[in-house]
Amino acid sequence: MARLRIDFDLRSKLLRASGGTINLCYQCGSCTASCLISPGLPVRTIMRKAQIGALDDGSSWKCLSCRYCEVTCPRGVRISDVIRGYRIMLYENKSVPERLVECLWKIYDYGNPLGAPRRERLVWAKGLEVFSSGEAAIYSCCMNAYDKRLQYAAKSLVEVLLKAGIKVSVLEGENCCGDVVYNTGEEYYLEELAQSNISVLEKLKPTVILTLSPHCYNMLKNIYPRYGAKPPAPVLHYTQYIAELITSGRIKPGNLNAKVTYHDPCYLGRWSNIYEEPRTIIQHINGVKFVEMEHNRENSLCCGGGGGAFWMENIESRKVTRERLTEAKNTEAELMSTACPYCIRMFEDELKIVRYSIRVVDVVEILRESLR
Ligand code: SF4
Ligand code: SF4
Structure with missing residues (x-):
């Protein structure tokens, strides 16, 4: 029978990394169900292991650190902080991709x-x-x-x-x-x-x-x-x-006749709570018809590139990229704007395969285009 190795020091570290929230987990499984790369990542099991101080087998390297699961967690567990705590342990054990x-x-x-x-x-x-x-x-x-x-x-x-x-x-x-x-x-x-x-x-x-x-x-x-x-x-x-320069009148956006949607980068949205400012910029450009994707703001999907996945190029994360691009395509927007270089790279790379007729742009690029 396989034996589980328990490390009390690790348990204390993970408890600290999660700000004490790991103890609140009652194993409901919402995180596993909502995880964007599920079934590749057994999130609930990882949380249980963290509660008892069991070692991770390396599955935490798959996490995109997108925090999508945290929106669904009824107990406010800081799941991505626990996962990073495990990554510190794996790094110390020289078990790194x-x-x-x-x-x-x-x-x-x-x-x-x-x-x-x-x-x-x-x-x-x-x-x-x-x-x-x-x-x-x-x-x-x-x-x-x-x-x-x-x-x-x-x-x-x-x-x-x-x-x-x-x-x-x-x-x-x-x-x-x-x-x-x-x-x-x-x-x-x-x-x-x-x-x-x-x-x-x-x-x-x-x-x-x-x-x-x-x-x-x-x-x-x-x-x-x-x-x-x-x-x-x-x-x-x-x-x-x-956005502040625009609302205070120091920048006056020009014209751009286009239907535009916006992808919330995880590190701007869920990590930093910045949702409205990019939309303020886009919606002040004359001629823009702005449309939201089905998942937006704190419920936004991920580009598939976070948590180091951009550099590891794993297959599960490409599926996430494609899903988000499909949502953008479904809005019938001509431009998919975002405000993160990694998101742009992930989407543009995947577009070469799926060939949707949508252009990926940074928000500041369309503002600049409008000013010409
Ligand atoms: S959603 Fe939250 S409470 Fe439920 S298993 Fe996951 S971490 Fe635990
Ligand atoms: S942060 Fe994202 S990839 Fe990581 S467990 Fe949560 S939903 Fe899954």
Whole structure:
């Protein structure tokens, strides 16, 4: 008979990681039923194992950290925090998917998980009127910095800000925010990364720090302070800042005749409670006909790329991507907008297979298009 190994120290750590909520789980199974990659992930079993301090067999690597299950949990269990607690344990036991280990080494060697040269980090900003200090510091995600398609979103943000008369600065010496490091369960290097990014930001003396990616937003705003790295200015996702510029009249959106839907990225929505600002931007563009998808706001589906799945390219997560794209197609929108570089990449990659006639765009890209 197979024996279960119990670790009381692990049990205490998981209890702490969940803010004590794991003890509230009464094994109803709603999480397993609602999990976006179910039946691939036995969430209820993982929660039971956490309650008693049993080791995980590695299934927690499949989690997308989307928090969709948490919306359905009647006991308020912080499921994704428990799963990350297990990932820390697996990391300590050197039981980590190879693709994530590769990412960690690339971040260590090059400052980004793509393995792109450090000297090219700011190539995206070439030709734009940006400074080495200024009112708004843009923390560009590794994806927006290096991926040619996603550089367009970063450029669009700068151009929109310049139109509002805002002096923009970019970070010489910026490294990856460490989202994938965090999701891999690594603790010590994460602290080093956080400190190094904050010291770069301090030199810019910004009044506000803007992120393009909700993952960077979460890291800088919520995770870094836990590692003693406090940002020198308020951290905002760019949609928050631009929505305010629009409602205060500093930016006047132009025209764009298109039917547009919006996908809530998990790290902007369920993780950060930012639902209205992207919609405010879209709905202020003249000529836009805005339509919601069946699942929206806190019930939004996931792009399939969170929790490191983007880097692991697992099959279960592609199913999630396709399901969301199908919802977007069903709205008959011409544009599927979102506000996360990972979501854009996941959807655009899958579109190459399903070939729906819908274009995936960043919210700031359609705002910029309207201003032309
Ligand atoms: S939904 Fe919540 S209470 Fe129910 S099994 Fe899952 S974690 Fe436990
Ligand atoms: S966070 Fe998402 S992928 Fe992970 S268990 Fe919950 S629903 Fe499933």
